[in-house]
Amino acid sequence: MKILHTADWHIGKKLHKHYLHEDFERFITWLLNCIQEHEVEVVLISGDVFDLANPSAEARRQYYLALKKLSNLNCKIMITGGNHDSPSMLDAPREILEALNVHIIGGMPQDPAHCLIPIRNKAGEVELVVVAIPFLRDSDLRAAEEGVSYDNRIEAIRKGIEAVFAQAAALCKQQFPGLPVIAMGHLYAAGIESSESERDIQIGNQAAFQASQFGDYFSYVALGHIHKPQRINAAIPAFYSGSPLPLSFSERKDEKRVLILDTEAGFEPQSIAVPAFRKLIKVSGTLDQIKAKLSLLSAEGELTNLIEVELLEEDFDARLINELDDLVTQFEKPGMEIVKHRASFKNQLRETGKLFDAHQKLEDLKPREVFAKMLEQHTYDAEIKAQVTRAFQEVLEQITNADPA
Structure with a gap:
């Protein structure tokens, strides 16, 4: 069985007031071809489907159209909520979407057994189980208690996450003994590389989950939340697929990916690169250096390239800021747009x-x-x-x- 792992779509995302609707449309078109080419039967989307808890009408339209196109390929789709998502908003159309073979766990259900989704092969036999665990909020992990110290709260969150995964593993052993199990999660694991576009979760990421706490029962852990694709150091294969699109300039050098498992070969995923539909460019230096670098740029990709400009000078000079503003205002080059600019001075002015x-x-x-x-x-x-x-x-x-x- 072929399984595709992706996450952090962030539909409706704006990059410095520039909507990424066109980027997402191109990603979905590419994803449909990828699923067909690799004969994928199951698609896992591990949280942060939307960028906002209350997404715009356009973002919702893109979401439902994407699900419709994916369901036309006769693959099973499993979606879990992330920290950016509204659990109730994702869960609301659950019954309708199940008719399209789309299964959604927006928020942690009261009965953890509802997170267990058996996957049947073409012969109708249960071949594996997916444990679809969404982003776990404080209310899912512990009861609020007065007098709990800061350190104890951090430890309570870590232990709470561990307990949820351990309970899911115990239920699988009981209900589906001997079958491989894939766990989905949306969390911040210790020791990973993150980007500036990710929102801190659970006490500013201080309650980082230790990879060893996943245990050794699951065959694979499909993670979301971190936008840079990477493996975490666990006893089992555990991966962040990363976001399929660059969502900040700090991600401009990341090679975006989806991961594909072939259960017949094992649970080490194959990494498939997502093409870059536009280029994100950061230009920094003195005013003269910025002018020279901008003059050498040429457009790449299908969409308008987005540029971030940072002026770096020794001493503050208001004239330089005005000249930078003029440079940005007058910048015109086909297929390129400056979406953010700022000035930094080594010798900062003192406050008045x-x-x-x-x-x-x-x-x-x-x-x-x-x-x-x-x-x-x-x-x-x-x-x-x-x-x-x-x-x-x-x-x-x-x-x-x-x-x-």
Whole structure:
């Protein structure tokens, strides 16, 4: 039996206000071809189907259309909720989607046995079992108790996750003895590489789950939450498939993947690269360096390339910020768009309140005194300082003489 493991679709994601709808459409088209080419019978989606708990109408439309297209391939689809997903929103159409061979566990059910999904082969025999465990919230793991220390709470979460997986394993042993079992999970495991687009979970990721706590019963653990595809150091094959699309500029160098298991050959997955539909580019340096790098760029992929620009200079200079803004505004190159820019200065300006002695309060100072102190931090030449000072005096005069009405 062929099984495909994917996760972290984040439908409805915006990358610096730029929607990734087109990227997702192309991924689904590619995924359908991949499923047909490899004769996949089961698709596992391990959480974070949506980017928001209350997704937009367009995101929901893409989700249901994707499920319809996948179900047309006569493969069984299993979806678990992630920390970004609303359990009730995912679970609401469960009965209808089961008619399309789509099985959803949005939130942890009261009866853990409902997470056990037997998978039948073409002869109608149960060949393996999938334990579809969604993201486990605090309420799923422990009862709130007054007086519990911070360290104890972290340990309670770790032990709670371990107990859920152990209970699922015990139920499988009882109900499906001798059959291989695949567990799905959406969690943060210790010792992995993460990206800036992932939201911290369970006490800011401090309650990281130890891979050894999965035990040795499961044949494979299909994980979601971490966007970089990777294996974790467990006694059994346990993998993050990663997100199929780059969701932040920190993921721009990741090679996105889906994982395919062939149970006849074992439970070590084959890694299949997802094509890059657009390129994410980060350009940094001085203003002159940025200009040179931008001039050398050429468009790649089917969609508009997105660019992040970071100005790196030694000393603060407001003129450089204005020049950077102008550069971004005037940038025009086919198939390329700057979606974010920022400036960083090694020698940062001190906060206004720290420029004066401790006994001095800003409200007791005159505007010209505060302005003069701020101006001292700049390396402007005498002529520029004079121009800036005249401009400030004109603005101050207009404010002072303005009609209160």
